[in-house]
Every structure is written in C-alpha cells, then in structure tokens.
Amino acid sequence: MYAIICGGGKVGWNLARELMAKGHEVTLIESDRNRYLTIEQELEHVAQYGDATELWVLERAGIQRAELVVAVTGDDEDNILICQIAREKYLCDRIIARVNNPRNRRWFELLDIQPAVSATDLILRLIEHEVPSYGLVHLLDLRDEKLEIIEVEVTESSASYGRTAASCPTPTR
DSSP states (O other): OEEEEEOOSHHHHHHHHHHHHTTOEEEEEEOOHHHHHHHHHHHSSOEEESOTTSHHHHHHHTGGGOSEEEEOOSOHHHHHHHHHIIIIITOOSEEEEEESSGGGHHHHHHTTOOSEEEHHHHHHHHHHHHSOBTTEEEEEEEGGGTEEEEEEOOOTTSTTTTSOGGGSOOOOO
C-alpha cells in the first residue's frame, strides 16, 4: 500500500516508521525545515519538504496513486483542507485525520472526514471504560457482537437486590 502522511511530528514520524516496517511505501510531508531534515536523515528518502495544503506538493508526493492519506499536522484547519483535497480532487478512498482540538471534531464530521481521531476523546473513552464509577466496572468489549460485559454492584436499597440476574429488568438500548 502507498501512504502519504502529512505532518512529521511524533505521530506522523512514528506512523511512517511503523508502516514502513510492515512493508508499505510511505511519503511523509513536513513543512518545518529542521524537522524535515531530521526525518530525512532518520528515515532516508521518505520525507518531502513542503506544505501539504499545496496541490503541487501533494502531486510531487504522488497523491494520484496514494491508497491512504493521513493528515496529522498540528493544525486542524490544515488537516481538514488536506482531507478535502485528497477526497474531492484526487478521489482517495482512505483518509484519516487527527483532530487536535476536540471542539473542532464537528467540522470534520460535517465535512464527512471520517475517521477523525481525537486523542482527547480516545483517552476520555478509555477512562470511562477503565475507571469504575458508581459500582459499575467495565470487564470486556465484544465489538463484533456490539456487546459489553460489565460488573454492577447491587446494594440492599436497589430494586434488584436479592433477585437473580435473569429476573432483573435490563435496558433495551
């Protein structure tokens, strides 16, 4: 698979290294000259210097043949623009964007840029699943079946106290 990664910070750099280690062809576009030089030295001929919101930079990177475009710059507006260009002008099917500010997530969704990944949202979801609250402990996700297994503490004041699990009412969500 040929992937273009826009943004050479920690996320972009590590993503490029991991994809290359799995045998994929990668071009990483970085607009900061010093960071570009560091990446070029480390990853050898993978980095390209330029602004990924510019058409000629994306074309020089080979966006016409890209099977995946990942926008992980530190700027949400740039990430939105990169994704729009990749999808609308170059008809890229697989596009992934990083959302730096969770408040901007709705703009990504309005423009149908999905998946739009927000580290803040991911961490909040992990906390909600991992940190017990109100006697509820998340035990296991069965993603394929869209089910969760949870443990609930039933107190003496609960309507379910003393009843079997089968006889307790369950939400129909």
